[in-house]
Amino acid sequence: MTDDLLTEVTAFAETVLAPRAAEFDRTERLPREIITRMAELGLLGATVPERWGGLGLDPLAYGELTEVVGKACASTRALMTVHTSLVCQTLLELGSRRLKEKYLPDLARGTRLGCFALSEPGAGSDAAAVATTYLAKDDGFVLNGHKRWISFAGIADVFLVIATDNGVTSAFLVDRDTPGVVIRPMSGFLGNRATHIAEVLLTDVVVPGENLVSSVGAGFSFVVNTALFHGRYSIAWAGVALAQAALEQMCSYAAGREQFGSPIGDHQLVRRMVADALTSVTAARELCRRAGRLCAERSASAAMETNVAKYFSSTIAQRATADAVQVLGGNGCWSGYPAERLYREAKILEIIEGTSQLQQIMIADFAYQRYARKNKVAP
Numbered sequence: 584m585t586d587d588l589l590t591e592v593t594a595f596a597e598t599v600l601a602p603r604a605a606e607f608d609r610t611e612r613l614p615r616e617i618i619t620r621m622a623e624l625g626l627l628g629a630t631v632p633e634r635w636g637g638l639g640l641d642p643l644a645y646g647e648l649t650e651v652v653g654k655a656c657a658s659t660r661a662l663m664t665v666h667t668s669l670v671c672q673t674l675l676e677l678g679s680r681r682l683k684e685k686y687l688p689d690l691a692r693g694t695r696l697g698c699f700a701l702s703e704p705g706a707g708s709d710a711a712a713v714a715t716t717y718l719a720k721d722d723g724f725v726l727n728g729h730k731r732w733i734s735f736a737g738i739a740d741v742f743l744v745i746a747t748d749n750g751v752t753s754a755f756l757v758d759r760d761t762p763g764v765v766i767r768p769m770s771g772f773l774g775n776r777a778t779h780i781a782e783v784l785l786t787d788v789v790v791p792g793e794n795l796v797s798s799v800g801a802g803f804s805f806v807v808n809t810a811l812f813h814g815r816y817s818i819a820w821a822g823v824a825l826a827q828a829a830l831e832q833m834c835s836y837a838a839g840r841e842q843f844g845s846p847i848g849d850h851q852l853v854r855r856m857v858a859d860a861l862t863s864v865t866a867a868r869e870l871c872r873r874a875g876r877l878c879a880e881r882s883a884s885a886a887m888e889t890n891v892a893k894y895f896s897s898t899i900a901q902r903a904t905a906d907a908v909q910v911l912g913g914n915g916c917w918s919g920y921p922a923e924r925l926y927r928e929a930k931i932l933e934i935i936e937g938t939s940q941l942q943q944i945m946i947a948d949f950a951y952q953r954y955a956r957k958n959k960v961a962p
C-alpha cells in the first residue's frame with residue numbers, strides 16, 4: 584500500500600466519516616455520496632487484483648485500511664466487510680472466468696454493490712440448515728426461500744445466495760432486478776444501523792447456469808467457508824478499530840474531567856481501565872497482523888489464526904468499549920458522546936461472521952487436535 588493511499592483514506596475517515604457516524608447511526612442510512620467516495624478511493628475492490636479493476640492490496644494493507652475506516656464509522660466499515668471481503672473475495676477465488684468477467688470489474692469499482700445472503704429464520708449459527716432451495720431447470724436454476732438479516736440487501740445490486748437441493752448446498756449470484764426477488768427493509772438494530780439490513784424473499788427466481796459460484800455442492804464447504812474466512816478477517820480488524828476508538832475516547836475524557844479535586848484519569852481504578860484497553864488493543868492488532876501475514880502466504884493455518892484473531896478482537900472490543908462508557912460515566916450513556924455507539928457496535932462483532940461461541944468451539948477443536956496427543960494423561 585502506498586503512503587498516499589493511507590493518508591487519503593485516513594483524511595476521509597477523520598474529516599468525513601467520523602463527524603457523520605452518529606448521523607448515519609441515527610438515520611439508519613449510509614448516504615450514496617459516502618459509498619461513491621469509498622469506491623473512488625478503491626476501498627470496494629481493495630483486495631481485487633488490478634486486472635479485475637481493484638487495487639490489488641495484500642491482506643495486511645487491507646486490514647490496516649479496515650481499521651482506519653472502522654474506527655471512524657462501523658457501518659461504513661461493514662460495507663468493506665460485506666462487499667469487498669465476503670462477496671468480491673469469494674467471487675475472485677471461486678467464480679468461473681465467465682462469472683468474474685460478468686460481475687467482478689463492476690463490483691471492484693463499486694458501480695455495483697454486493698451482499699451475502701446466508702442467514703434465514705431457521706439457519707443462523709447452523710448455516711448448513713438453510714432451507715432456501717434451488718432446482719436445476721433448463722440451462723439454469725430456480726430459487727425459492729427467505730433470507731433474513733442481510734446487510735446492504737436494501738441497496739445491493741447482486742446477492743450471493745446460499746441454497747440447498749436436498750442437502751446439496753450451492754451458491755448463486757442473483758441480480759436484484761430478477762423477477763421474484765422482493766426486498767423487505769429491516770430496522771431497529773443494536774448496531775450496524777446504517778447497513779441497510781433487509782430480508783430477501785425469493786419466489787421462483789430463475790438464475791442462469793453461469794451464475795452458479797464454483798460448482799454444484801460447493802456451497803457450504805467452499806463458498807460459505809471462503810466467504811466467512813474473509814469476513815472474519817475483516818471483523819477482527821473491526822474489533823481493533825472499535826477498541827482503539829474506545830481507548831482514545833477514554834484517555835481524552837479522563838484527562839479533562841475532574842472529580843474529587845483531580846482529573847479522573849489520575850485515579851488508579853480509571854488508569855487500570857486505560858491500561859487494559861491499551862494492552863488488549865495492542866495484542867489484538869498483532870493477532871490481526873499475524874493472520875494477515877498468514878493469509879498473504881496462503882498458509883494452512885491462516886483460517887484458524889483468523890478465527891483466533893476474530894474471537895479475541897471482538898471480545899476485547901466489547902470490554903474496551905464498555906470501559907469507555909464507564910470512564911465517561913453519565914456522558915458515556917448519552918448519544919452526545921461516541922462511547923455508547925462504540926459499545927453497541929462492539930457487541931455486534933460477537934454475533935456476526937460466527938458467534939463467539941462458534942469461534943470457541945472451532946478453536947477448542949483445533950487445540951485438541953494439535954495438543955492432546957502430546958500430553959497424554961496416564962490412565
Ligand SMILES: Cc1cc2nc3c(=O)[nH]c(=O)nc-3n(C[C@H](O)[C@H](O)[C@H](O)COP(=O)(O)OP(=O)(O)OC[C@H]3O[C@@H](n4cnc5c(N)ncnc54)[C@H](O)[C@@H]3O)c2cc1C
Pocket residue numbers: 665698699700701702703706707708709731732733734735772774775780931934935936937938939940941944
Ligand atoms: C447486524 C447484523 C448483520 C448481519 N448481516 C448478515 C448478512 O449480511 N448476511 C447473513 O447471511 N447474515 C447476517 N446476519 C446474521 C448473523 O450471521 C447471525 O445472526 C449469526 O450467524 C447468528 O445466528 P442467529 O442470530 O440465528 O443466532 P443463533 O444461531 O440462534 O444463536 C443464538 C445463540 O446460541 C449460541 N449457539 C448456537 N449454537 C451453539 C452451539 N452449538 N454451541 C454453543 N452455543 C451455540 C450462539 O452462539 C448464540 O449465542 C447479521 C446479523 C446481524 C446482527
